Amino acid sequence: MLLPADWQAKLRLRLAFPLTSVQLCLLAIVAGLLAALIILLFRLTIIGIQSFFLERTDDFSGIAEGYRWTLPFIAAGLISIMAMLVGLSHYRMGISYVIHRIKTRYGVMPFWNTFNQFFGGIIALSSGFSVGREGPSVHLGAFGAGLLGQYLHLPYNSIRILAGCGIAAAISASFNTPLAAVIFVMEVVLREYRIHVFVPVMLASVVGALLTRGVFGMGNDLAALKIISISGWHLPYLVLCGIAIGAGAYVFNQSIWRILKWFQKWHLALKLLLAASITAAIGHVVPQAMGAETGAIFYAVTASNEFWLLLTILLAKFVLTVVAVGLAVPGGVVGPIFGIGIVAGTLLAFLPVVVSGEASLSGTYATLGMAGFMAATLHAPLAALVAVMELSYNPDIIVPAMLVITCAYVTTVQLFKNKSIFVLQLELQQLPYKLAPADDVLQKVGVLAMLDKEYLLLSASEEDKIDTLLADKPAHQLLLQKTDDPEQPFLLIDYDLEASMTGQATLLRQPLQGLSHQATMAEVHTLLDEQKAGVVYIYDPQQPEQVLGLIRWEQVRALLTKQNNLI
Incomplete structure (x- = not known):
């Protein structure tokens, strides 16, 4: 053990109380460090693999068609073999599974599920499947932090908090958004706001941000988008944009739910083979839609005036993401949501550009599209707003973003009765994610x-x-x-x-x-x-x-x- 026996006893006693403490904050820093190191290893491995065949990370349009066609099939085969060797019962992964474990097992993540998530996520993200790195990041972050709590035999109520710390550090290390990571943990994963939880989660997120900035610098995925102030006449149009985005979020979530339901009884290898076939076929025609969000963002910036190209990328990205997530490819959904939202926002900018003649509006609308789509699909309006603020570094985006987020969220919830994509996954897999009021307190x-x-x-x-x-x-x-x-x-x-x-x-x-x-x-x-x-x-x-x-x-x-x- 790291500590003498009497110190361990005092530490466990202190952490058994639901109170803010120096001990918990120090453990949060260590947990954040462990989680962030795992995520940096995860990211660097993906970048290293892609460097062998891609000129720019996550851009599959520049490689030969033969490689682009075969990569998804190779990945599907490797993931299937690995999953069957480890055991298909250990294939439950991603944010929805983490939410389930947080509520029912205090965030303690099984080793073999994490093994599948780490290596399966690397293979899927390296080969062009339209999945994001945040799903594996959340899973791996919870595992790393929970490992610390288990090693010290801490009370489970504190291990649950440390799991939240690990998740925040992992998201922060993955996207360089420390505040959005904290809000995402509180709003989506833990689904509560308490001071004794908020403070250590915030510290862990800081650790994740510092590590990722030390390795990758201060930049982020939206750094290339040019965001300008927009005048008041845009606001009525932004309301319509929010409504359209909310409707699109409903179609997106329902499409994933239907794919999950239709193919629920298929063997994993068959599902992955089908996902690889569709990814290879669409990627052959629209390679810009492959990968996580980075490729789509690049083309939203460099081809912002090419309407038909962007529309094609949007539709292809939509289909590829629905297929990959619905057919159990081991990756997240938030990254592709960013990409879809940004391309959709860029397309929505065409009308005001025609009216005003300001070609520079596309970056602002792209950011607003991302915010609205994230809020409506994940049911995380506050996390979406904070993510936009952090990724844009521009206070002028706040008011328009609040308007789009509100309209998109209300539209998808009230008009379409749309549920969070994570809740839909949990309900379909029959994984409990709610606690009785008594258990929630105790x-x-x-x-x-x-x-x-x-x-x-x-x-x-x-x-x-x-x-x-x-x-x-x-x-x-x-x-x-x-x-x-x-x-x-x-x-x-x-x-x-x-x-x-x-x-x-x-x-x-x-x-x-x-x-x-x-x-x-x-x-x-x-x-x-x-x-x-x-x-x-x-x-x-x-x-x-x-x-x-x-x-x-x-x-x-x-x-x-x-x-x-x-x-």
Whole structure:
């Protein structure tokens, strides 16, 4: 271990409370560093592979048709072989799966799923599939941060926060957007805003931004877009643009959902083969639509006055993304959403350019298109706004972006009843992502924060002292340690109240259920909720024969009663 035993015990106790602490902030920095290093390795590997056959990263239009045609098939074969060797049960990946694990497993990510995500994501992104790097980034960031929490055997409520820290650092390292990364974690992944969570997530995001800037510099994917101020007469047109983008987001999400549903029972290898066939066919005709978002952004900048080329790229990018995401290619959806939104915004700029004659409007509209499409597809309006602010470095974009985001989001939610793409994926895969109100409160408190140490522990040889001790210390819980049952090594000793009504002093020996010191009060609630009474004992898995303390049902009930104090 990195720390002495007594320091570890104090650290775990401190982190069991849902409070801001220096210890949690320091761990967030370490978790952010681990996550960011994994993402930098991930990004550099993709860039290194693409450097062998691409003149510019993510631009597949300059390579020979034979290479462009075969790359998706090679990638599909490699991903299929790797997935089958590791096990198809470990193929669940991406942001939707991370949201599921955050809610049900405190963000602890399985190793083999992460293995598939890391290498599968590298192969998919290197070969021209229209997927983004943020899906793998979120998964890998959560894994790296969770690994730290597991190594130190921290309470699960703090591991969940560290997973959020890892995700923020990973997104920040991937896109150089530290504030948008924080908002994305709070709005989409954790889906809550609490100070004791916000502060460490923010620190981890800073670490991710510093590392990526040290390696890649201060630039970002939107640096080439020229953004200018627009006058008030554009605003009514921006409302129409927002409505159109909201409708497009509905078509996009529903298309992915239908592909997921139609091909749900297909074998993975067949799905990937179909995705490779469509990618190769469309990429043969429109190579500018292949890859993540960088290629589409490049052509939105360099060919902003070529309407039919941009429209072709938009339609091809739309289809390629729907196919890749719907047919289980291991990558994210946010990067292609950026590309689709930017090309769509550039196309929407043609009308005001014709009216005003200002050819420089395309960069501004491209950025607004990205913001509206991101907000409507992901149901993340605040993250979209902050991303635009960070990527553009221009305050003049804020008001128009707010207008487009609002119109796009309201249109897609109210008029089309559109759900977030992540929610659609979770519901189709039948992965739970919501918590009962009681569990939502109790998951935030570790059992170490509520330990009751008013108990007496007797060995099997001291059983004859039970009557005396019950009489001398009635306020203390009495435990008897057994040696013949390793599954239930402790008994709770108490009087049988029903028998005592008849004048008999009968003792009850009830087996106690135990929980690891990493557990939260939600696990205690699960064990005791049926009887609405009882006790569980808490132990250290490294020393299971020792009782750290007890948790009573009354403490669970009291915590739920005072839930507002946890905010």
